[in-house]
Amino acid sequence: MIPLEGFLQTLIAGILLGGLYALIGIGMTLIMGVMKIINLAHGELMMVGMYIAFWMFELFKIDPYLSIFVAVPALFFLGIALQKFLINPVLKVDSILPENQVILTVGIGMVLANLATIFFKSDYRSTPVDYGTSAWYLSDYWIDTPLDLSLSVPWTVSFLFAVFITISLWFFLSKTDMGKSIRATAQDLDAALIMGVNVKLMRVVTFGIGAGLVGAAGCLFIPIYYLYPSLGGQFTLIAFVITILGGLGSTIGAIIGGLILGIFESMTATYIGMGWAPVGRFVIFIAALIFLPGGVASLLKRQRFGK
């Protein structure tokens, strides 16, 4: 394989992975923006989404991509219930520090992971779809191509779904009154209240949307990944890194952060070694904290506000 070909192939893999990471990161970022807390049960919510997709496949032979239509509403209502019955009561008590709400989400994550272990055993699961290993090759379409590149079918389909969901979310947030109210709540809670926004409802809905997004990400990940009850922690960390990298609470930042992380991990895996990908993740995390503490969002802001 010539070096350029390898590089481009790695870049493609990175972008595809980054698109999925972005979807996970956006959910956490949205919750962060409106609630001002990091949801450390985020990866576990994704695990729940993956189990939904897995059982739909196992029991009813439903394609994981179709399970999105089950997992997203299920996770949306699970998110609403968690926010309403567990997190909100803690928010109400003034003496409890915001840190305690974060710790509460850690607890929720643990409970979810252990419930999954009890009910589904700690076996590794996957959905062996028949397109799981197929790929599109550039040389099939362009015979004399100097560089042969390939696109894995499930990775590409998952990526396109992630892009579609992200665009729909953008449309919702920027064009509908409900979406604008969510952004307004994130930017200035009291001002939103004065404008007649039911900020309590927005908090609940936002947590639901964040959970729904990561549930969708679970369905997109299961055709290309495997599933076990404690997988959540890893993805919570990924979402956390993306949120920091993107700038807390910025949706565009999370998309760019997800792509940066995906590409960086893919590059580390190719050029340093498979096992080093998580190291790459933390190198970029620490680098972001040192050199760009405001995240990508601070760069965007500097450009827009001319500061």
Add this chain to the structure above:
Amino acid sequence: MLEIKNIDVCYGDVQVVWDVSFDVKKGEVVALVGANGAGKSTNLKTISGILRPKKGHIVFEGNPIHTVEPFRLNEIGIAHVPEARRLFVEMTVDENLDMGSLKGAAKKEREKSREMVFDLFPRLKERRKQLTGTLSGGEQQMAAVARGLMSKPRLLMFDEPSLGLSPILVREIFNVIKKIRKEGVTVLIVEQNVQQTLSLADRAYVLENGRITLSGTGRELLVNDHVKTAYLGV
């Protein structure tokens, strides 16, 4: 129209408003004036439900509103232009105006109201696609007033509309308030700019250390000896 009856308001354990009562009649411009920390903004925040009174009642058009969910007040007909503008800085002027008209009739007439506020502030029309965080201080204040008007309020409350503005812009904002009142909107205004506020207001109350110490028509207070020495520096 609006009656405040004997309210006490606290931040945690610290009480900042003591037994305050005042009223605003339909079509009036009423001012609350006083120094920093006198409790002026606290009063407005309590009316719009961000703070709750420890004691006392707030009645708007015959209905108690201090027990109503704060996000419903906008629908009832009260708009608040908060201190320091509090715009949604990462949203455009248009989006901020949308946020001002989320409910009921205001939402249906959003485009008409938008034309109306652009007539009032032609400058905002030029800037409609710009993020409000990039506007100048004066333009931001215009956007904040415009956002308040979008809900078609019957009572509009201004908190320090002249804060941080040059004298020319202050005059412009006060002229707009006069125009708004001509449209039949009742105005409650909180200000440190005592001279200009008193000449605009029908009636005014002077707040000192969380208590109302003086009240009267704007003109009466302008010539009051205490007001002259304490606030007008003459």
